[in-house]
Amino acid sequence: MRALQVVTLTGPSDLVVNDVPEPTPGPADVLVEVHRVGVAFPDLLLSRGEYQMKPEPPFSLGVDVAGTVVSAPDGSGFEPGERVAAVGGWGGAQERVAIPAEFTFALPDALSYDEGAALPMNYLTAEFALHERGGLRAGETVLVHGAAGGLGTATIQVAKGMGARVIGVVSSEAKRQTATDAGADEVVLLEGFKDAVKEATGGAGVDLVADIVGGPAFLDSLRCLRRQGRLIVLGFASGLGIPEVKVNRLLLTNTDVRGAAWGEFAMSTPGYMQEQWARLVPMIESGAVRPPVGRLYELEDFGQALVDMDERRALGKLVVRVRD
Missing domain, CATH: 3.40.50.720 (NAD(P)-binding Rossmann-like Domain)
Structure with missing residues (x-):
């Protein structure tokens, strides 16, 4: 599958799209077919090796994703084909990603995949x-x-x-x-x-x-x-x-x-993100929360999206298309 990767910690201009093996989900993971990836400030820092989490290259960028469930653990509440948004430390900018069910959220019908990728982080x-x-x-x-x-x-x-x-x-x-x-x-x-x-x-x-x-x-x-x-x-x-x-x-x-x-608080406090999502859903349903999406980029242009964000040209949330 295609994945947008950091192979050297030299910034957004040196990102590459590689073919990588599909992920194998763990017992608590949801396997998601990714449609959209949100561009986030941690992606920029990760590309330079400046983030507090420091994965070893090569690794995929991508904190926010929106897509459809391929498989989910029993009792997670998710079913294959369900539309979801999710958040993780990195790794979402690829065609499929395994993300803990705790960090995965049902995407309300009123929102598109573009808006879903703009939501979590x-x-x-x-x-x-x-x-x-x-x-x-x-x-x-x-x-x-x-x-x-x-x-x-x-x-x-x-x-x-x-x-x-x-x-x-x-x-x-x-x-x-x-x-x-x-x-x-x-x-x-x-x-x-x-x-x-x-x-x-x-x-x-x-x-x-x-x-x-x-x-x-x-x-x-x-x-x-x-x-x-x-x-x-x-x-x-x-x-x-x-x-x-x-x-x-x-x-x-x-x-x-x-x-x-x-990030530090939510990822170390079991159940907290789901509590937050439950507080956001009524705001989505009322129309108060409707993420403004800025420019849409192709996967190969993820680096340019990071440059645009770094130079403060972004209006709203920048989003990358992985598949339609």
């Missing part, structure tokens, strides 16, 4: 950040950085599904519409966002900041928080460095900075 990460780490409550206001990207649009939609007001921050006018279409109530530009947020909230500030990009905007994000506000650290997509905070600021303002490492 980003939306489960967003749900973890807002629900588990952020303690978001209906009626609160959330500020989302990187609001036009895959994780940003997911965070907007999950926050809206939880009953929040959402202000998106984007780096250019060209990205404003993507964040608006994802459901943001207001969208402001990164340049001068602190003052724009203060104006939008009548000077009160926001209850929660979801910071996906890091970099020099971090301090102004803290300044956007109201009393007992929470800033959730989700990543450093800007590439402009990892920010630091003087803890006396947190003391004086009664605010929090919290990390949200979904």
Whole structure:
């Protein structure tokens, strides 16, 4: 079968499509015929050997997949032919993949394979950040950085599904519409966002900041928080460095900075992903969650998709076609 592989840890330009043996599922695995693969930031890091998990080359990329069940263990709840989405550490960018049933989810009929591949990592990460780490409550206001990207649009939609007001921050006018279409109530530009947020909230500030990009905007994000506000650290997509905070600021303002490492928590907590999925399904059924899919790439162009994501040209979630 075809597989998109890392053979040298030299980045996206050196990815290759190879013929590899089909996987043999373990006793707790679902064997999935892959239709679509979502492009994720860990794929970029894996291609460079910079991720916390370091598989030995050659290995296949691919964190998010959507496809159909070929076989499933008894009692798993999955049947051959069923449409599913799934998530793993890597290995999904190939024609078939074996994934633990615990990390596999029934794909609602309302969603396409493209949308299914855009769901797992980003939306489960967003749900973890807002629900588990952020303690978001209906009626609160959330500020989302990187609001036009895959994780940003997911965070907007999950926050809206939880009953929040959402202000998106984007780096250019060209990205404003993507964040608006994802459901943001207001969208402001990164340049001068602190003052724009203060104006939008009548000077009160926001209850929660979801910071996906890091970099020099971090301090102004803290300044956007109201009393007992929470800033959730989700990543450093800007590439402009990892920010630091003087803890006396947190003391004086009664605010929090919290990390949200979904993968480490979810993959080591049995049953947690299924609990998260159960909370997302009503949001999907209500229409609050509908993943915006950006460009669709062929398997051979996975490397270009990673370059586009790395250079922040992505709008919504980038998806790779494995088969129709």
